[in-house]
Amino acid sequence: MKGLNKVVNTYDEALAGLANDQLLMVGGFGLCGIPEGLIDKVAESGVTGLTCISNNAGVDGFGLGKLLEKRQIKTMIGSYVGENKLFEELFLSGQMEVILTPQGTLAEKIRATGAGIPGFYTATGYGTQVAEGKETKEFNGRMYVLEEAYPKADFALVKAWKADTQGNLIFKSTARNFNSMIATAGKITVVEVEEIVEAGELDPNEIQVPGIYVNRVIKGKFEKRIEQRTVKQN
């Protein structure tokens, strides 16, 4: 009996079923809280035609930047390109479809996906390109845009700090970001963690994502690269 034990021991098992043209959601903000080993495995697998929902697309040569380099992503949905030169170049030259989405709308769309809510109204983006072609509606004298949830992701790739064997999750500091919503929005949710403990060892008061959303848990290795190392000048 495997029961509620979600632990897998290899990245092959973690991403079993990964195929071309799938929809992936990937947690992280910049390089903070990204499932590094899972992303590497997607890169190594060579699957193409992916639609990727993630706030950012890594940096050149790290995180989702690796999938950009290998042209594995057909459509990128995120909020910020920033200093990622390759991302900007692929976007401006039309080599990759990019759907830029306001960060809060992105977060709420992912949350709605996991929560079974098909859409919601937000004032964000009203009167801008983001609202083009979308239904709008007035509430209490202000205009709002209808934003729809995404389909569930074929794979939701999440990074957490600790998991127990049943997939209950705890995050650390700002590495939580999009991870907790993305965990709820996958047909298969795979979580890469720093530490796995036995079920019952985590205090139920402190669990941030309950294991019901999680299908597979793997203990990963993290480089935790820092984008902008800033220190106090003494």
Next chain:
Amino acid sequence: MALSKEQIAQRIAKELKDGFYVNLGIGIPTLVANYVPNDIEIMLQSENGLLGMGEFPTEENVDADLINAGKQTVTCAKGASFFDSAESFAMIRGGHVDLTVLGAFEVDQSGNIASWMIPGKLVKGMGGAMDLVAGAENIIVAMTHANKHGVSKILKECSLPLTGVQCVKKIVSDLAVLELIDGKFHLIERAPGVSVEEIVEKTEAELVINGDIPEMTFN
């Protein structure tokens, strides 16, 4: 003399009020944190999931899991809390943030702001800016008044893709403090040594000038 980036931040810091929750955008707005007056207490919200952003860490306290929305390593201030991105934008969209300071490529006299892309040339993405301008009661734009060729960035009508409509109320530029009142910018203050004529010349938008315009002061 036009203000330096630090001086723009220093002038904006005078707009902070005791008890404010404030979101500072990337670039000049981030510098505002360096000039918070000693006699007030504020809390900084960082939209990646931190309320209570502290100063930069010492070398030995650098933590890759603790960054701000500009992806810089930071620390927690007293009373800080962490949350996910959906919760973060519930705070922002729900109008709980008292003041948002952000940068812009262009602003116009309808209160519209453009800050996230220049078609064919540059794309940064909107990040959280569209949510911030839609959610905050109180928005200050920190920007240079004109581009390096002297062409105004404060316009009758924005030419670039918009970040938000009818949301800007105040601009602190390197030349002036402007307030938007009933569809017209009013010149409130000028940078020390900068003439009203220079500001008029570098402002394409309609500008209302009532009486003598005082020079800015700094804390």
